Amino acid sequence: MKKILCFALCLVGALYVSSGFALTAQAGEDRYALDFVQGGSLLEVKERTVYYADRVMNKYENPYEAPTFSSTKENGCAVDTGGNALIYYDIKFDDLIPDYSHQYIWGGFTYGTQNEGMNKMFSALYDLMGTDSRGTSVQGFKDGLTKYTSSKGHTMNITSATGTYNNINIDFLKTQLEQEKMAAIFLDGFSITPFSGIQKKDGYDILTHYVYDGLHVMLVYGYRELSYYDSSQNLIKKDTYLYASTGYVGATLGWVNIDNFCTVDDIYILEVI
Numbered sequence: 001m002k003k004i005l006c007f008a009l010c011l012v013g014a015l016y017v018s019s020g021f022a023l024t025a026q027a028g029e030d031r032y033a034l035d036f037v038q039g040g041s042l043l044e045v046k047e048r049t050v051y052y053a054d055r056v057m058n059k060y061e062n063p064y065e066a067p068t069f070s071s072t073k074e075n076g077c078a079v080d081t082g083g084n085a086l087i088y089y090d091i092k093f094d095d096l097i098p099d100y101s102h103q104y105i106w107g108g109f110t111y112g113t114q115n116e117g118m119n120k121m122f123s124a125l126y127d128l129m130g131t132d133s134r135g136t137s138v139q140g141f142k143d144g145l146t147k148y149t150s151s152k153g154h155t156m157n158i159t160s161a162t163g164t165y166n167n168i169n170i171d172f173l174k175t176q177l178e179q180e181k182m183a184a185i186f187l188d189g190f191s192i193t194p195f196s197g198i199q200k201k202d203g204y205d206i207l208t209h210y211v212y213d214g215l216h217v218m219l220v221y222g223y224r225e226l227s228y229y230d231s232s233q234n235l236i237k238k239d240t241y242l243y244a245s246t247g248y249v250g251a252t253l254g255w256v257n258i259d260n261f262c263t264v265d266d267i268y269i270l271e272v273i
Contacts, residue, residue, distance in 0.1 A: 030265070032186055033075035033135025034216035034247070041213045046191070046261065048207040050237055052228035055205070060178050061222035064091065066245040067111045068252035071122035077247045078136035078184075079129060081217045082145045082270075083122045084245055085182045087111060088219075089272035096152050096272065097121045124148060135215070138186060138266055149272055159269040167264040170240065174223055176269045183220040184268050185242065189213055191261035192246050192254045198226075207239070211261045218256060219245040220267075 034041070067084040070076075090096040099117030103110050129136050129144030136144075142158050149156040161176065161183060163169025173183060191209035199206040205226070222243035228236045241255035248254070258264060 029137050029139075030188075030215055031075075031135035031137050032078050032141075032215040032217045034077055034212065034214040043211045043213050046209045046211055048209070048260070049204055050207065050228050050239075051204045052236055053203070053231040054229040054233065055200075056227045056229070057224065058227075059222070059224040060174065061224075061243055062177065062180055062182075064088065064109060064180075064221075065253060066182065066219050066221040066243070068245050069111070069114050069118055069122075070247075071119075071126060073122065073126050073131065074133060075135040076122075076126060076131060078141045078217045079122055079125045079131055079144075080247055081184050081219045081245070082125050082129065082141060082148075083118070084219050085145070085184065085270045086121060086125075086148070086272070087118065088182055088221075093152075093154055093272060096149070096154065121148075136217075141184070141217070142268070145270070155273050157269075157271040157273060159271075161267045161269050162264075166240075166258045166262070168258060168267055173220075173267065173269070177220070177222055182270045184270055185218050185220050185244070185256070185264060186266040187216045187218065187256070188263040188265050189261070190216060190256055190263070192248060193241065193257055194254050197255070207257075209257060209261050215265075216247065218247060220256075221245070224255065 067087040069084055069087060071079045071083060073079055086096050090100065091102055094101055097117050100115055103112045125144050125148055128147045130140040145156045161169050161173045177183065191211045193207065193209055197208035220242045224241040226239045230236055239257060239259050241257050244254060244256050245252060246254050256262060
């Protein structure tokens with residue numbers, strides 16, 4: 001079940017440069033508030049070329065991908081991330097979101113269409129996370145998810161996956177993702193690479209990054225590592241991408257490159273039991 005992402009550069013540039021978003025970091029408490037629904041803040045489109053003699057890929061992608069629904073709340077990226085995590089875990093615990101259930105169409109899994117049950121869940125999270133026009137704090141995000149799942153008779157385990165690789169414990173993160181868990185990543189500047197944005201050529205790759213400014217939260221559901229070697233098998237470059245439900249209305253699923261144009265503030269494994 002693949003979603004095809006299409007980026008029209010002229011359209012994206014016009015949309016993002018002319019649009020704006022509200023983002024504030026309060027003293028002592030960052031609030032994540034990048035609002036793609038209202039435009040986001042695209043800084044630039046960067047293109048890199050990596051030449052190599054050998055290229056090795058290591059990847060994992062959750063077979064259910066990640067949901068891409070939206071609360072439509074202003075500066076509600078944390079609410080969307082938490083809500084989509086709940087929608088994912090509703091596959092296992094169908095009482096998490098009353099009046100909603102996933103579907104199978106022609107034998108293929110789908111999260112279905114957004115309905116009133118989801119809308120009520122998003123509204124509840126918005127209040128429980130203490131989200132307002134400034135966005136959501138990390139602690140508010142964690143508290144809101146914990147309270148919501150508890151109200152449904154379940155527990156939300158939230159485990160830090162920060163470490164030394166671009167502020168991520170990358171081996172731990174990969175192990176947890178391979179166990180079909182989700183992760184919430186808190187970013188302070190980042191880029192999105194569409195699934196069409198890695199072009200493999202003869203002896204080189206062309207890599208496209210849509211670079212954004214601001215504090216944002218995404219839901220992570222997999223990883224893709226590209227290791228580039230020269231003719232003597234010396235490592236030239238390693239790029240680690242995370243599969244993410246980006247929150248961007250025009251490219252709901254894409255890659256976040258944590259080695260380039262990215263600052264990771266926090267990352268947490270989310271698991272409902």
